Amino acid sequence: MHSHEVKNRRKRDTDGSWTAAISHALTESWTGAFASLRFSMKLRTRKQELQWERAAVNAIHIKLKGILSSSCCEMERRPPLNYDYQVDPIPWEEQQLIQRIYEKTSEANRSNVTRTQAYWDCYLSYPEIHWALLAHMVSRNAGWNMSDLKGGLMSDLTDPAFKNNLYRFLERCNALIFQDAYPQLLLYMHSRKEGKPLFHLLPHLHVSSFMAPFWEQFWQDGGSSLLTIALIINEQNYIEGRVAKHPFYQQHLLKHTLFRTHELARLNQIVFPLGDGYVNKSDMDNTIGQNLPSRPLAGLTLPKFDSLSLRIKAGRSLYALLFGYEEIHRAVLAFAQSTKHQGSRAEYWPALFTPTVDQAMNHAHVSIDLLKSEWLPAGQRLYSPRLEEVWHDEPSEPIPRYDWYQDDSMLTHIRKPHRPLRPDMTHAHRAALEKTSIAHDAAARLPFHRH
Structure with a gap:
């Protein structure tokens, strides 16, 4: 048989397998949805x-x-995005x-x-x-x-410039939330050690005036839920003007066509891995299906990142999911x-991901292998690197100093969180992975694709 005939046969075999993979993925989406409902019922038991x-x-x-009434005149005089806090002098010890x-x-x-460790x-x-x-x-x-x-699937689907901008976006959101919230946590810790509230120092930490009443109330009654909701509202508003509505990220990221691709490829999924031994293998086979890893996931999908209200709502739901189900x-x-x-997904699905590039698969039919069995064999798993091995620390950009709390529109978000009825994310996360692998394989088949 001539070499070109062998090549054509291999191509036909690959085409057939790839088509079968898509068909299998569609079937799995239906069966997995019902299995997810059953497992969600189990998670909601207590x-x-x-x-x-x-x-x-x-x-x-x-x-x-x-607070709004007493500061309304001052707020009218100050430019909203260039306001630096004016605070009263404090003693040397403080x-x-x-x-x-x-x-x-x-x-x-x-x-x-x-940050995550802190x-x-x-x-x-x-x-x-x-x-x-x-x-x-989170x-x-x-x-x-x-x-x-920088992993084995998305790296091939992402334009280098967009990839760098998306990393900067994710890193800045993560860093800014920490920059605002962690000082509040440290101040509470010190208050506990001193045995007295020190929340009058919040303005000196450039914390929004929105937060002081919540910390004071928490000190009195220990109401964890109310404080949590306040921090969710505060941190999402903190990044709203500084990142989500920032002209650079609006132009180069959020309105970019590739951003929607990344939303479809797990970027908008928040997953909470459940510890080893949570359920045994036979239980998973009966409850979830044959094609999923034995460590299940809880979580939810964020509908739209550039909506402040939806981000706050998602935060409330994640909190209720995490603390509302035993x-x-x-x-x-x-x-x-x-x-x-x-930072590697091998932390929760080690039988599907590896943090070592030399032990990862490197071919254009990932979706076929992924759909054939529950696990991927050693040496043929998806590359999910450790974060600090592929991204280096960057100096932080200047932070605009202003108090986002300038009207009462956010008061409607101070409401009791409700538990999601479908907390299971095991199948949905696996399905998103399968879709990404199919897109990866399709891109690799294009004549202009470059590795």
Whole structure:
């Protein structure tokens, strides 16, 4: 047989396998959806009550409206995006405390890995700060998304300039939220050690006036849920003007056609891995299906990143998912305690991903291999690098100093969080991976594709 005939036969075999892969993926999407519903019912078996005092919320509303009333004249005079906080002088001891908080924040804000660890350390020491665990898990997801840009699937689907801009975007969001929130956590920790509230120092840390009433209320009644919702609202507003609405990211990223591709390829999925041993293999086979890894995932899909309201709503739902279901909370803690964050998806699905490039597959029919079996064999797994091995620390950009809280539009978001009815994300995450692999294989077949 001539060489060109052999080549054509191999091409026909690959075409047939690739078509079969797409058909199989479509079938899996239907069967997996029903399996996900069944497993979600299991995750919802035992609920945990989320404390929510209506009287505390009403008191907060009054204080927040009072802040707006007392500062309305000043707010009319100042330019909204160039306002630096004017604060009263404080004693030397408190000045030193502020300086130490800035130093500790700067040290821990070096990378996604160090931020994620700092959130975890905070939660271990002060578990009443629910937001610290939520931030830890969401920050893990940010690291995985950053690593994907240099991984085995997305790196081939992404224009280099867009890839760099997307990394800068993810890194800046992650860093700015930490820059604003971690000093608040440190101030609370110091207040606990001193045995007295020090929240009058929040303006000296450039924290929005929105947050002071919530910390004061939390000090009085320990209402973790209300404080968590406040931090979610605050941090999303903090990055809204500084990143999401920033002209550079609007032009070069959020309105770019490739951004939608990345939303479809897991960028908008927030997953909470459940610790090893959560369910046994036969249980997973009966509940989820034959084609999924044995470590399940909880989580949700963010519909649209550039909507502030939807981001806040998603934050409330993630919090209710993490702290409102006993099984999920216990299993997520087991995962976080046993798994060091390094930014590789091999941390939760090691039988599908590898952080070592020499042990990863490198061919144009990933989707075929991925759909053939539950696991991928050693040496043929998807490359998901450790974050600090593929991205280097970058100096932080200047942060515009202004208080986002200038009207009462956000008060409607201070509401009790509701638990998602479909907390399982195992199949949806695997399905997104399969779609990405099909797109990867299709791109590799194009004559102008370059590795």
